[in-house]
Amino acid sequence: MLPNLLTLSRIFSIPFIVACFYVGGFWAHLTATILFVVACITDFFDGYFAREWKQISAFGRFLDPVADKVLVSTILLMLSGTGVIHGAHLVGAAIILAREIIVSGLRQFMSELQMRVPVTRYAKWKTAMQMVSISCLLCSAMFPDIVLLEQAGLALLWMAVAMTVFTGVRYLKFEIVRMAGSAS
Secondary structure (H helix, E strand, C coil): CHHHHHHHHHHHHHHHHHHHHHHCCHHHHHHHHHHHHHHHHHHHHHHHHHHHCCCCCHHHHHHHHHHHHHHHHHHHHHHHHCCCCCCCHHHHHHHHHHHHHHHHHHHHHHHHCCCCCCCCHHHHHHHHHHHHHHHHHHHHHHCCCCHHHHHHHHHHHHHHHHHHHHHHHHHHHHHHHHHHHHHC
Protein backbone atom coordinates (compact mmCIF):
# COMPACT_ATOMS: atom_id res chain seq x y z
CA MET A 1 0.00 0.00 0.00
CA LEU A 2 2.66 2.57 1.04
CA PRO A 3 4.84 1.89 -2.03
CA ASN A 4 1.95 2.73 -4.38
CA LEU A 5 1.10 5.82 -2.32
CA LEU A 6 4.68 7.02 -2.64
CA THR A 7 4.52 6.47 -6.40
CA LEU A 8 1.22 8.34 -6.64
CA SER A 9 2.65 11.18 -4.55
CA ARG A 10 5.31 11.62 -7.25
CA ILE A 11 2.60 12.19 -9.83
CA PHE A 12 0.53 14.46 -7.58
CA SER A 13 3.57 16.62 -6.80
CA ILE A 14 3.99 17.66 -10.43
CA PRO A 15 1.38 20.47 -10.57
CA PHE A 16 2.78 21.93 -7.33
CA ILE A 17 6.35 21.85 -8.67
CA VAL A 18 5.30 23.59 -11.88
CA ALA A 19 3.12 26.14 -10.08
CA CYS A 20 5.89 27.06 -7.64
CA PHE A 21 8.42 27.36 -10.44
CA TYR A 22 6.16 29.66 -12.46
CA VAL A 23 5.36 31.84 -9.45
CA GLY A 24 9.03 32.71 -9.57
CA GLY A 25 11.29 34.22 -7.01
CA PHE A 26 13.81 32.55 -4.77
CA TRP A 27 11.42 30.97 -2.26
CA ALA A 28 9.05 29.62 -4.91
CA HIS A 29 11.97 28.14 -6.87
CA LEU A 30 13.37 26.68 -3.65
CA THR A 31 9.99 25.09 -2.90
CA ALA A 32 9.78 23.69 -6.44
CA THR A 33 13.29 22.26 -6.12
CA ILE A 34 12.60 20.70 -2.72
CA LEU A 35 9.34 19.18 -3.97
CA PHE A 36 11.16 17.74 -6.99
CA VAL A 37 13.98 16.28 -4.88
CA VAL A 38 11.47 14.75 -2.45
CA ALA A 39 9.56 13.28 -5.40
CA CYS A 40 12.82 11.79 -6.69
CA ILE A 41 13.58 10.29 -3.28
CA THR A 42 10.18 8.56 -3.29
CA ASP A 43 11.33 6.78 -6.46
CA PHE A 44 13.92 4.93 -4.40
CA PHE A 45 11.70 4.25 -1.40
CA ASP A 46 8.63 3.00 -3.26
CA GLY A 47 10.66 0.18 -4.81
CA TYR A 48 12.62 -0.46 -1.62
CA PHE A 49 9.51 -0.80 0.52
CA ALA A 50 7.70 -2.88 -2.10
CA ARG A 51 10.57 -5.39 -2.16
CA GLU A 52 11.22 -5.37 1.61
CA TRP A 53 7.56 -5.73 2.55
CA LYS A 54 6.80 -8.05 -0.38
CA GLN A 55 4.16 -5.65 -1.68
CA ILE A 56 5.15 -5.83 -5.33
CA SER A 57 2.03 -5.56 -7.45
CA ALA A 58 1.14 -5.37 -11.12
CA PHE A 59 -0.25 -1.89 -10.49
CA GLY A 60 3.04 -0.79 -8.88
CA ARG A 61 5.13 -2.29 -11.70
CA PHE A 62 3.00 -0.33 -14.16
CA LEU A 63 2.76 2.91 -12.20
CA ASP A 64 6.38 3.38 -11.07
CA PRO A 65 7.95 3.89 -14.52
CA VAL A 66 4.95 5.96 -15.59
CA ALA A 67 5.39 8.26 -12.59
CA ASP A 68 9.08 8.65 -13.39
CA LYS A 69 8.41 9.43 -17.05
CA VAL A 70 5.64 11.93 -16.30
CA LEU A 71 7.72 13.69 -13.62
CA VAL A 72 10.89 13.92 -15.71
CA SER A 73 9.07 14.81 -18.95
CA THR A 74 6.94 17.53 -17.38
CA ILE A 75 9.85 19.21 -15.62
CA LEU A 76 12.05 18.97 -18.74
CA LEU A 77 9.28 20.69 -20.72
CA MET A 78 8.92 23.34 -18.03
CA LEU A 79 12.67 24.00 -17.95
CA SER A 80 12.75 24.15 -21.75
CA GLY A 81 9.77 26.48 -21.90
CA THR A 82 11.32 28.89 -19.41
CA GLY A 83 14.71 28.91 -21.12
CA VAL A 84 16.63 27.12 -18.37
CA ILE A 85 17.29 24.43 -20.97
CA HIS A 86 18.15 26.38 -24.10
CA GLY A 87 19.88 26.26 -27.47
CA ALA A 88 21.39 22.95 -28.53
CA HIS A 89 20.52 21.49 -25.11
CA LEU A 90 16.89 21.41 -26.26
CA VAL A 91 17.96 18.56 -28.56
CA GLY A 92 19.02 16.57 -25.51
CA ALA A 93 15.69 17.19 -23.78
CA ALA A 94 13.87 16.17 -26.99
CA ILE A 95 15.86 12.92 -27.18
CA ILE A 96 14.92 12.08 -23.61
CA LEU A 97 11.25 12.83 -24.26
CA ALA A 98 11.24 10.81 -27.50
CA ARG A 99 12.80 7.79 -25.82
CA GLU A 100 10.25 7.91 -23.01
CA ILE A 101 7.39 7.94 -25.51
CA ILE A 102 8.92 5.14 -27.60
CA VAL A 103 9.57 2.88 -24.61
CA SER A 104 6.09 3.58 -23.24
CA GLY A 105 4.62 2.60 -26.60
CA LEU A 106 6.78 -0.52 -26.66
CA ARG A 107 5.58 -1.47 -23.17
CA GLN A 108 1.97 -1.01 -24.27
CA PHE A 109 2.51 -3.08 -27.42
CA MET A 110 4.27 -5.86 -25.51
CA SER A 111 1.58 -5.95 -22.84
CA GLU A 112 -0.99 -6.58 -25.56
CA LEU A 113 1.14 -9.59 -26.55
CA GLN A 114 1.08 -10.70 -22.89
CA MET A 115 4.81 -9.96 -22.56
CA ARG A 116 6.40 -7.90 -19.78
CA VAL A 117 9.15 -5.40 -20.47
CA PRO A 118 11.28 -5.41 -17.32
CA VAL A 119 12.89 -2.26 -15.98
CA THR A 120 16.65 -2.77 -16.11
CA ARG A 121 19.30 -1.55 -13.71
CA TYR A 122 20.61 0.66 -16.55
CA ALA A 123 17.18 2.27 -16.90
CA LYS A 124 17.14 2.98 -13.17
CA TRP A 125 20.54 4.65 -13.44
CA LYS A 126 19.29 6.62 -16.45
CA THR A 127 16.33 7.89 -14.44
CA ALA A 128 18.58 8.81 -11.52
CA MET A 129 20.93 10.71 -13.86
CA GLN A 130 17.98 12.60 -15.35
CA MET A 131 16.72 13.50 -11.88
CA VAL A 132 20.13 14.74 -10.70
CA SER A 133 20.51 16.81 -13.87
CA ILE A 134 17.07 18.35 -13.44
CA SER A 135 17.80 19.07 -9.75
CA CYS A 136 20.94 21.00 -10.77
CA LEU A 137 19.00 22.90 -13.41
CA LEU A 138 16.26 23.79 -10.94
CA CYS A 139 18.96 25.06 -8.56
CA SER A 140 20.54 27.06 -11.37
CA ALA A 141 17.25 28.93 -11.77
CA MET A 142 17.48 29.92 -8.08
CA PHE A 143 21.11 30.96 -8.32
CA PRO A 144 21.60 32.32 -11.86
CA ASP A 145 24.91 33.93 -10.87
CA ILE A 146 26.44 30.53 -10.08
CA VAL A 147 27.20 29.49 -13.65
CA LEU A 148 28.70 26.20 -12.47
CA LEU A 149 25.23 24.96 -11.44
CA GLU A 150 23.86 25.47 -14.93
CA GLN A 151 26.95 23.97 -16.54
CA ALA A 152 26.82 20.93 -14.26
CA GLY A 153 23.10 20.49 -14.91
CA LEU A 154 23.57 20.68 -18.68
CA ALA A 155 26.60 18.35 -18.61
CA LEU A 156 24.60 15.86 -16.57
CA LEU A 157 21.71 16.29 -19.00
CA TRP A 158 23.97 15.11 -21.82
CA MET A 159 25.19 12.19 -19.72
CA ALA A 160 21.53 11.34 -19.15
CA VAL A 161 20.94 11.62 -22.91
CA ALA A 162 23.75 9.10 -23.54
CA MET A 163 22.21 6.70 -21.00
CA THR A 164 18.78 7.37 -22.48
CA VAL A 165 19.94 6.37 -25.95
CA PHE A 166 21.84 3.37 -24.59
CA THR A 167 18.85 2.03 -22.64
CA GLY A 168 16.44 2.79 -25.46
CA VAL A 169 18.53 0.84 -27.97
CA ARG A 170 18.89 -2.02 -25.45
CA TYR A 171 15.12 -2.19 -24.96
CA LEU A 172 14.46 -2.20 -28.68
CA LYS A 173 17.13 -4.83 -29.43
CA PHE A 174 15.97 -7.02 -26.53
CA GLU A 175 12.33 -6.86 -27.58
CA ILE A 176 13.03 -7.40 -31.29
CA VAL A 177 15.11 -10.48 -30.46
CA ARG A 178 12.46 -11.70 -28.02
CA MET A 179 9.64 -11.19 -30.56
CA ALA A 180 11.65 -12.96 -33.27
CA GLY A 181 12.21 -15.87 -30.88
CA SER A 182 8.55 -16.13 -29.95
CA ALA A 183 7.49 -15.97 -33.62
CA SER A 184 9.61 -19.06 -34.42
